[in-house]
Amino acid sequence: MKERVFRWLSRFPLHLVLIGAALVWLTPSVGLLVSSVRPYEAVIRTGWWTVLAHPFDFSQYTLQNYREILLTQGMAQAFRNSLLITIPSTIIPIGIAAFAAYAFAWMEFPGRQVIFAIVVGLLVVPLQMTLIPLLRAYNRLGLAGSYVGIWLAHTGYGLPFAVYLLRNFFGALPRDLFESAYLDGASELTAFFRLALPLSVPALASLAIFQFLWVWNDLLVALIYLGGTEEVAPLTLKLSSLINSLGQNWHLLTAAAFISMALPLVVFFSLQRYFVRGILAGSVKG
Amino acid sequence: MLRKGYWIGLSAILIVGLLLTACAPKTVTVTVEVPVERTVEVPVERTVEVTVPAPKGAITVLGVWGGDERVAFQDAVAPFSEQTGIGVAFEGTRDLAAVLTTRVEAGNPPDIAILPNPGQLYELAEAGHLVPLDSFLDVNQIAADYGQSWVDLASYDGHLYGIFYKVAIKSLVWYNPKAFEAAGYEVPTTWDELIALSDQIVADGGTPWCIGLESGPASGWPGTDWIEDIMLRTAGPEVYDQWVRHEIPWTDPAVKTAWETFGQIVRNDDYVWGGTTGALSTNFGDSPAPMFDDPPGCYMHRQASFITGFFPEGLVAGEDYDFFPLPPIDPQWGTPALIAGDVVVMLNDTPEVRQFVEYLAGPEPQEIWAGLGGFISANKNVSLDAYPDDLTRKMAQAITTAEVARFDGSDLMPAAVGAGSFWSGVLDYVGGTDLDTVLEEIEATAVDAYGQ
Numbered sequence: 001m002k003e004r005v006f007r008w009l010s011r012f013p014l015h016l017v018l019i020g021a022a023l024v025w026l027t028p029s030v031g032l033l034v035s036s037v038r039p040y041e042a043v044i045r046t047g048w049w050t051v052l053a054h055p056f057d058f059s060q061y062t063l064q065n066y067r068e069i070l071l072t073q074g075m076a077q078a079f080r081n082s083l084l085i086t087i088p089s090t091i092i093p094i095g096i097a098a099f100a101a102y103a104f105a106w107m108e109f110p111g112r113q114v115i116f117a118i119v120v121g122l123l124v125v126p127l128q129m130t131l132i133p134l135l136r137a138y139n140r141l142g143l144a145g146s147y148v149g150i151w152l153a154h155t156g157y158g159l160p161f162a163v164y165l166l167r168n169f170f171g172a173l174p175r176d177l178f179e180s181a182y183l184d185g186a187s188e189l190t191a192f193f194r195l196a197l198p199l200s201v202p203a204l205a206s207l208a209i210f211q212f213l214w215v216w217n218d219l220l221v222a223l224i225y226l227g228g229t230e231e232v233a234p235l236t237l238k239l240s241s242l243i244n245s246l247g248q249n250w251h252l253l254t255a256a257a258f259i260s261m262a263l264p265l266v267v268f269f270s271l272q273r274y275f276v277r278g279i280l281a282g283s284v285k286g
Numbered sequence: 287m288l289r290k291g292y293w294i295g296l297s298a299i300l301i302v303g304l305l306l307t308a309c310a311p312k313t314v315t316v317t318v319e320v321p322v323e324r325t326v327e328v329p330v331e332r333t334v335e336v337t338v339p340a341p342k343g344a345i346t347v348l349g350v351w352g353g354d355e356r357v358a359f360q361d362a363v364a365p366f367s368e369q370t371g372i373g374v375a376f377e378g379t380r381d382l383a384a385v386l387t388t389r390v391e392a393g394n395p396p397d398i399a400i401l402p403n404p405g406q407l408y409e410l411a412e413a414g415h416l417v418p419l420d421s422f423l424d425v426n427q428i429a430a431d432y433g434q435s436w437v438d439l440a441s442y443d444g445h446l447y448g449i450f451y452k453v454a455i456k457s458l459v460w461y462n463p464k465a466f467e468a469a470g471y472e473v474p475t476t477w478d479e480l481i482a483l484s485d486q487i488v489a490d491g492g493t494p495w496c497i498g499l500e501s502g503p504a505s506g507w508p509g510t511d512w513i514e515d516i517m518l519r520t521a522g523p524e525v526y527d528q529w530v531r532h533e534i535p536w537t538d539p540a541v542k543t544a545w546e547t548f549g550q551i552v553r554n555d556d557y558v559w560g561g562t563t564g565a566l567s568t569n570f571g572d573s574p575a576p577m578f579d580d581p582p583g584c585y586m587h588r589q590a591s592f593i594t595g596f597f598p599e600g601l602v603a604g605e606d607y608d609f610f611p612l613p614p615i616d617p618q619w620g621t622p623a624l625i626a627g628d629v630v631v632m633l634n635d636t637p638e639v640r641q642f643v644e645y646l647a648g649p650e651p652q653e654i655w656a657g658l659g660g661f662i663s664a665n666k667n668v669s670l671d672a673y674p675d676d677l678t679r680k681m682a683q684a685i686t687t688a689e690v691a692r693f694d695g696s697d698l699m700p701a702a703v704g705a706g707s708f709w710s711g712v713l714d715y716v717g718g719t720d721l722d723t724v725l726e727e728i729e730a731t732a733v734d735a736y737g738q
Contacts, residue, residue, distance in 0.1 A: 041598045044572040045579070135392035144394060220381075224388055227346075228377035241378045244353040244660075245402065245628070247501075247571055248595040 036254035037061045043251050065255035069242065074230055078238035082216065084147060085226075085234050089154035089215040093162050094207055096155065098200075101166030102192045106178060116167065122160040130156075131224050138225065145232070150225045157221070158211050169203040170196055205274035213264050235260050344373030345642050348386060349400030350628065352378045355452075358658040362651035363642075372638050390415050395633040398642065400451065402628055403697035404439050405704070410631065411442035417632040418445035422640050423647065431647070431665045435691050440629055449647045450664040452655075453627030455685050456511050456590040456694060457518075458609040460574060465582040477519070477615040481550075487585055488556045495551060495558050496584035497565040498573025499713065506709030508570045509548065509716065510696040511624065512588060517544035518622040519615040523690050530695040532703075532736040536729040537722070545721055547615070552716050559584040562716050571596035578606065588612060590626065591681045595660055603677040611684070623688035626697060627664060656682075700735035707731040 034048040039062045051060060069075065103109070104116045134153065135144060143149035173196065181191050197204070219236040226232050228241065239256040243249050351359055356378050363374045377396070379385050383406060389395050395415065401407055410416050420428075428437060428446065440448035459480075466473070469490065474480040484494035499509050518526050521540040528534045529541060555561035559576055560568060571593075576583025578598055587593070594603070601607055614621050632643055645651060652663040653672040662673075662682045673679045685691070696704035707728045715724045 041575075044575045044596075044598065131388045132391045135388060135394070139392060139394050144392075223379055223381075223385055228348075228379060229346075229375045237379075240380070241352040241356060243380065244355050244595060245350040245380060246592055246595070247380075248592075249353045250571070 032254055032257055035251070036065055036258055037063065039064060040251045043254075065252055066259070069239070069252055069256055069259060072238075072242065074238065077230065078233055078235045081232055082234040082236070085150055085154075085222065086212060086215045088147075088151045089158070090208055090211045092151060093155040093158040093211060094204060097159055097162030097166050097207070098197065098204070099192070100159075100163045101170050102188075102196050104163070104167045105170035105173075106191070106196070107188060116163075119160050119163050123164065127157050127221070135224060144225060145227050147226075147232075150222060153221055153225050154211075154215050154218070158214065162207055162211065165207055166200065166203060169200050173199055202274050205271040209268055209271055212267055216260070216264055344375045345398060345639055346396040347374060347376045347398040347400065348382065348389070348396035349376065349378055350380055350382045350402050351376075351400065351452075352380065354658075354660065358655045358661065361658060362654040363645075365650065365654075366642060366645045370638075370641060372642065374642070390633070397632070397634045397636070397639045399631050399633060400628050401448070401631060403626065404448065404629055404693065405697055405699075405701065407440065407448050407629055407631055408442050410633075411445075411447045415633060416447045417635045417639075418447060419449065419632060419643060420446040423644060428647065431649075431667050433664070433666065433686065433691070435693075436627075436664050439693055448629040448631045449643070450627045451630050451646070451652075453625060453662050453664045453685060454590045454592050455662070455681055455688075456624040456626060457515050457612045457622070458589065458591060458681070459612055460577070460587045460589060460593065460607055460609045461585060462577050462582060462606065463604075463608045464606065465577070465585060469585075471585070473610045474613055475610075476613050480613050484551070484557055484586075492582065493557070493559045493584045494586055496568075496573045496576055496587045497552055497558050498568035498570040499565050499716065500567055500569045504705070504709065506712040507696065508589065509552070509712030510704075510708050511590070511694065512548045512552070513544050513712070514692075514695045515588070515612050515624045516547045516615065517541070517695075518624060518690070518692055519612070519619055520544055520547060522616075522619045523622060523692055526692055526695065530698050532699075532732050536725045536732060542721065542725065545715065545725070549715065549721070553718075562718070566713060566716055591662060591678075592660070594677075603675045608677065609681075620690065622690035622692060623684060624694060625685060625688075625691050626694040699732075702735040703728065703732045 031048045034051055035043055038048065038051070038060065042060065100119075104112060104119075138144040138149050143152070177195060177199075178191055181195055186194070217236065218234075219240060222228075222234050222237055226234075228237050233241070239253065239260060242252050242256065349359070356376060359376060360374075367373055382399070382402060386395070386399055386401075386406070390410070407416070423446070425446070428449075432450065436450045436453075437446060440446060440450060461473070469487075469492070471483060471486070472479075474483050487494040497508070499506055501507055514526070517529065517540070520543050521529075525534065525540050529538070534540065551557050552565055553562060558565050559573075570589070574587040574589065574593060574596065575598060577585065577587055578601060594607070597607060611621050611623075630643070630646055632639055647665075649663075649665055649668045652661070652665055652668045655661040656663055656668060656672040656678075657674060659674050659678070662678065662685060664685065666686045668682075670679050670682060673682055696708050698704065699708065711724045711728045714727075715721060
C-alpha cells in the first residue's frame with residue numbers, strides 16, 4: 001500500500017507535465033471545436049473561451065454551421081471526388097516505394113547509393129517549383145484535368161519520402177533473416193513479399209497515414225492539375241469555395257475543418273493498432 | 287496465416303486501385319484530340335462513348351468569387367447558357383494570382399479570368415496574354431455604359447483589356463442610426479464636425495470608432511484605405527495620382543499629413559474601441575460588430591460597401607445600419623470617392639468567348655446579380671431598380687455619379703509596396719513606431735519596386 005502511494009507520488013510530476021503538454025497541444029483544436037458550434041453573432045463578438053464560464057448552458061450552442069455545410073449542394077460529390085483522388089494517390093506511391101526501398105536495402109546493383117542519394121535529395125525540392133513544367137507536360141499529354149494526372153502528381157510528390165522511410169525500415173531488418181531465406185531457396189520476390197512486407201506493416205501503415213492525410217488535405221495540387229469545377233473538385237476545394245472573395249462566411253470553415261477531419265480520423269484509428277504491435281514479434285523462431 | 291491474409295489484402299488493394307485507374311477518368315482525358323490515323327481504327331461504339339459527357343466547349347472562368355457570390359454569378363450567366371447552349375464552368379479560388387500565373391505559363395489559361403484588382407491586368411496585358419476587348423466590343427456602347435475612369439483603369443497602352451464588374455465604394459462611414467438617435471448625435475458633414483462628434487462621444491463616455499486592421503497575411507489593408515481616402519481629401523486627386531505612381535516620395539509632406547490625420551484617430555486610445563491593441567488584433571470583418579450592441583461599443587466604422595456582408599445577421603439595411611460619405615477635409619477637394627472592383631479579362635479569343643464577354647458587359651446579367659444582393663455594378667445603364675434596397679441603390683448611385691473617383695491606390699502600386707510595405711507600415715505606425723521611420727522604410731522598398 002505504502003509502496004503504491006510512493007510510486008504514485010514519484011510519478012506525479014511526470015504525469016503533470018504530460019497532461020499539461022497534452023492540454024496545451026489540444027487547446028487550439030478545442031477552441032476550433034467550440035467555435036464551430038457557436039453562432040456567428042457570438043463568434044465575432046467574444047472569444048470561444050467565454051463559453052467556459054457556463055459550459056452547460058446549451059442554448060449558446062448551435063449546429064447551424066454544420067447543417068449549412070452538409071446541406072450545400074454537391075457536398076456528396078466533393079466527398080466522392082476526394083476519395084477518388086486520395087485512395088489511388090495513397091496506394092500507388094506506397095506500392096512503388098516498397099519495391100524501390102527493398103531494392104535499395106537488399107539488392108546489390110551498381111550505382112545503388114548514388115540513385116538513393118538522388119531520391120532522398122528530391123525531398124528538398126519544393127513542389128511549387130514543379131507546377132508549371134509539369135502542367136505544361138500534362139497539357140501536351142492530355143492529362144491536365146484528369147484523375148490519372150493528379151494520381152501521378154501525388155505519386156511523384158510522395159515518393160521521395162516514402163522510399164526514404166521504407167528503405168530505412170527495410171534496412172534495419174535483421175540480415176540473418178534474409179540470408180536464411182535465400183539459403184532456403186527463396187527468390188528476391190519471395191523475400192520481398194513473404195519477409196520484408198509483412199515485417200514492415202507498422203512502417204507501411206504510418207506511411208499510408210502520412211500520404212493519405214497529405215493528399216486528403218491538399219488544395220493546391222488539385223487546384224492546379226485538376227481545376228476547381230464542380231465535377232472534379234475535392235472536398236478541400238469545395239469547402240474553400242464556401243467563402244466569399246473577401247472572407248465573408250469564414251465562420252463556416254470552423255465546422256468544415258471538423259467535417260473534413262472525420263475520414264482521416266477513421267483512417268488513423270483503424271490503422272493505429274499496427275503501430276502498437278511489436279515490430280519484429282515472432283519473426284525469428286529458434 | 288497472417289501472411290496469407292496480408293497477401294490477399296494487398297492484392298485486393300492493388301486490384302481496386304487498377305479498377306479505379308481503368309474506369310474513372312474516361313470522360314475527361316479522351317476529349318483531347320486523338321491523332322487522325324488512330325480515330326479511323328477506333329471502333330464506332332468507342333468514339334460515341336467518348337464524346338458524350340464532356341462539358342468541353344464550355345467557357346472556363348477563373349475568379350476569386352466564392353460562397354453566395356459564386357451562386358449569384360452562376361444565376362447571372364444562366365440566361366446566356368440557355369440562349370446560346372454554351373456552358374459556363376466557373377472555378378473559384380482566393381489565391382487567384384498564383385493559380386492564374388501557373389495556368390498561363392503552362393499554356394492552358396482559362397477563357398475568362400476575374401481579377402481582384404487591375405494590377406494583374408497590366409502585367410498580363412504587358413506580357414501579351416490578354417485579348418484586347420476593343421477588337422470586337424462596340425467601343426461607343428462601352429463608353430455609354432461605363433464611366434471614363436473605369437475604362438481608363440481597365441486599359442493598357444491604348445487598348446481596353448477589361449470590364450469592371452463587381453465594384454465597391456470605400457469612402458463610407460457606417461453608423462447605427464438607432465444609436466445615433468438615442469444619443470442625439472447628428473451625421474457630420476465636415477471633417478471638423480466629425481472630430482467634434484468623436485470628442486462629444488468620448489465626453490459622453492462612449493467610444494466613437496471601431497477599427498480592425500487584422501486580415502491574415504493581408505493585415506493592414508484597412509488602414510491603407512483610410513490613408514488613401516484622407517489623402518484624396520487633403521491633397522487632391524492630382525497629388526494622389528503622383529503618389530500612386532511614385533512621382534512624389536513617401537516622405538513628402540502631403541503623404542505625411544494624410545498619415546498624421548489617420549493617426550489622430552487610430553492612435554487615440556479614447557477614440558478606438560479596444561485602443562490601438564484592439565485595432566491591430568481585431569479582424570476587419572469582425573470589427574463593426576460592437577456597433578450593434580446595446581449599449582453600442584462604438585458608433586462609427588469607416589469601411590467599403592462590402593462590409594455589410596460581415597454584419598451580424600438579421601439587421602435591416604437603412605434601419606439598423608446606414609452610412610454617410612467620409613466628410614471633406616479641405617473644402618477645395620470636396621468629397622471624392624475611393625473605389626475598387628473586380629475586373630473581367632479575356633485570355634482566349636474564340637467566338638463563344640467573345641459572345642460571352644459581350645453578354646457580361648451588358649446590363650442583363652448585372653441586373654440579375656444586383657437583385658440577389660451584395661453586388662454593385664459600374665455600368666450606368668444597369669437600372670437602379672434592380673438593387674434590393676435603398677441603401678445599395680445609394681451606394682450604386684454614389685459610384686456611377688461621383689465627380690472625382692480614384693481607384694484604391696494600394697491595388698495599383700507594385701505588390702512589394704501596395705501589398706507589402708504599405709500594409710506593414712500601417713501596422714508599425716499604429717503600433718507606435720515613429721512616422722518618419724515608417725515612411726522612410728516604405729520609401730526604401732518603393733525605390734526598389736518602381737525602379738524596375
